[in-house]
Amino acid sequence: xxxxxxxxxxxxxxxxxxxxLESLEVVLIAAAFEQDVSLAFIDDGVxxxxxxxxTDGIGMKNFSKTYHALGDYEINKLYVSAESLEERGxxxxxxxxxxxxxxxxxxxxxxxxxxxxxxxxxxxxxxxDVCLSF
Amino acid sequence: xxxxxxxxxxxxxxxVDLKDWTKEIAEQMAKDDDIELTEEHWDVIDFLREYFExxxxxxxxxxxxxxxxxxxxxxxxxxxxxxxxxxxxxxxxGCRFAGLPKPTxxx
Numbered sequence: 001x002x003x004x005x006x007x008x009x010x011x012x013x014x015x016x017x018x019x020x021l022e023s024l025e026v027v028l029i030a031a032a033f034e035q036d037v038s039l040a041f042i043d044d045g046v047x048x049x050x051x052x053x054x055t056d057g058i059g060m061k062n063f064s065k066t067y068h069a070l071g072d073y074e075i076n077k078l079y080v081s082a083e084s085l086e087e088r089g090x091x092x093x094x095x096x097x098x099x100x101x102x103x104x105x106x107x108x109x110x111x112x113x114x115x116x117x118x119x120x121x122x123x124x125x126x127x128x129d130v131c132l133s134f
Numbered sequence: 135x136x137x138x139x140x141x142x143x144x145x146x147x148x149x150v151d152l153k154d155w156t157k158e159i160a161e162q163m164a165k166d167d168d169i170e171l172t173e174e175h176w177d178v179i180d181f182l183r184e185y186f187e188x189x190x191x192x193x194x195x196x197x198x199x200x201x202x203x204x205x206x207x208x209x210x211x212x213x214x215x216x217x218x219x220x221x222x223x224x225x226x227x228g229c230r231f232a233g234l235p236k237p238t239x240x241x
Binding site: 028032062065066 | 201
């Protein structure tokens, strides 16, 4: 089976709609097919990976913890729009420190999150075989 | 709706509410599958429960295998060993005994 480049675009915040959770589940399921997967967080999608989410008050499952498992599924390219962060008064320090273990480098922990400009993101998107927007 | 020791389970035998889980329920589920739980089984069940607590998902078999290898050594972190403990699949059967939902992506 040939490998294709899949990018999942996340544009909505975590809990107002079901899109964030659905996207995450599709990503985890698709990981079984060993494709080249990356995620992009744009617009309100950047809120999905903000540190310190607490769902006690809304009675929903706090699936933000699940983003920490992405590294285990060899999903380690998480692009975050610099402009979207800035528009919301957020910086990289507000995001969860998501990491993966690099198999080719003695399992050293490396960051999965990469802040990129919209121009860079658009270039990365143009290199994909498939872009799925949530 | 079916139940095991009073705890509600779905049509595939997974606990509906994972807060209902007890060791006795795990033992009963195993007995119904003709398995006697050993220390080796419990190592995996405990690991699955810890994984779920940390990440809020049941790991895919591939991820489970790798994680067990890292924690308990390569002689245990392989699918042959895990299937010898859980013949119906370490993901599916192991997660059921551990009181977790069916792993995401597991058919």
